[in-house]
Amino acid sequence: MNNDKSENNSLSFIFGELVYFPYYDGLEDAIAFTVSEHQITLRERQLIEALLVGLQPGSGSVEPRKNKLSEEERMQQFGRWLLLQNTGESGLPPADLNLSDDLTKQMVPLLLQGEGLQASYSQLNKLLDSYLEGDVLLVPLEQKEWLILASENSVLGGEDERDKDPSEPVEEVLTAFALGLYELIANEWGGVFHISVNRPFLPAEDLPGALSLLRETLHLGKLFHVSEHIHLPWELRLERLLYSIPDEQRQNFIQQDGINSGLFGDTETLSTLDTFFQLDCNVSETAKRLYIHRNTLIYRLDKIKQETGLDVRTFNDAVLVRLILLLYKVTKSK
Known part of the structure; x- marks a missing residue:
């Protein structure tokens, strides 16, 4: 064959028995086309090199590959x-x-x-x-x-x-x-x-x-x-604020308040309080959302008051229980 392996100006090179034609697409990818050394002449090799040069981005002969991205x-x-x-x-x-x-x-x-x-x-x-x-x-x-x-x-x-x-x-x-x-x-x-x-x-x-x-x-x-x-x-302004408080301070707040955090481990209590606060502490609407009788909800709220000393039907106690409930959720997730 007429392939000159010592040719320094060639854009292609031979490694093993393969001729490699490097091509850079102008983005992040380097591509190499290969063909067996014994299946290509020097003239064919030069023509392929010229074609690849024309395909390089910025050559002006062909649209850059970037325009063909899906x-x-x-x-x-x-x-x-x-x-x-x-x-x-x-x-x-x-x-x-x-x-x-x-x-x-x-x-x-x-x-x-x-x-x-x-x-x-x-x-x-x-x-x-x-x-x-x-x-x-x-x-x-x-x-x-x-x-x-x-x-x-x-x-x-x-x-x-x-x-x-x-x-x-x-x-x-x-x-x-x-x-x-x-x-x-x-x-x-x-x-x-x-x-x-x-x-x-x-x-x-x-x-x-x-x-x-x-x-x-x-x-x-x-x-x-x-x-x-x-x-x-x-709708998560308060949650964002509480989450930014260091974990040690959150733990101290819950412990110093003296409320039994085990109360918040009860699924029914959590669901009741979450829904109650979500509906602006409206007893009737909360009972409807939970599909329970109004008296059943009042019984649950009275139970929470009995165990914590806080009546969530009053503004100040509702704010405090809301804060403790959110802090408990963050602490539990750690």
Whole structure:
């Protein structure tokens, strides 16, 4: 054969009995094409080298490979970049991801974590497209974790729609939206999963910070409200404050108060108090939600008063029991 193994200017090289043609795609991947040394002539080798040079990004002869990324690959790269921001890196997303238009308009951020959710990226993306009428980005993060960025209009409606009922708080609209999305996913695949959502924001300004808040919200929600699957940052202000208290101080507060923490280990008591506080200490509504007679609920509340000396039907005692209950949940999880 005419192959010259000593040729220094060649873009290819021979190792063993194979000719290697290295190719760099301009992103993160280095690719090597190989062919048997005995199946290629020097002229053919030079032609292949010339072709690969023309394919290199920036050569102008062929569209760079970055434009051929699928939507899923593009979002996977965006997700990897975003996770790096939470580890101390900084900067803007790679320009070849073509995200500048999406990141410079108001978006509603949602975080979906599905420990038992059996759905592929394409299936979930298709479902979101059917649920939302505007632009939506589905960004894979960790295993079974997705960031969803939905256009503000697709979630809250256009200005004309919002003008019809300007008194309806944005938080209520977002809560209803998250509940609707949860039911849609649950009906499609089932499994255990959680959703957090926050108010519209401009991703270009602080997307890593928004993701961090959503993750913290899911963590606190699953810790303090184990029976719920929709977690909202504006409903977890007290929980966020208590979680920031050092563990030793939380333990001391519970012990110094003198309340028997064993009371909170009873599932029925926990359920009763959680529902009672969730419904603003309304006895009638709590009894309906728990499917028990009103007198049964009063009996349970009297029992709590007898064992703790605190009557949760009064404001001050209700606040104290609420704090102790939340602190107990945090301490128990450690």
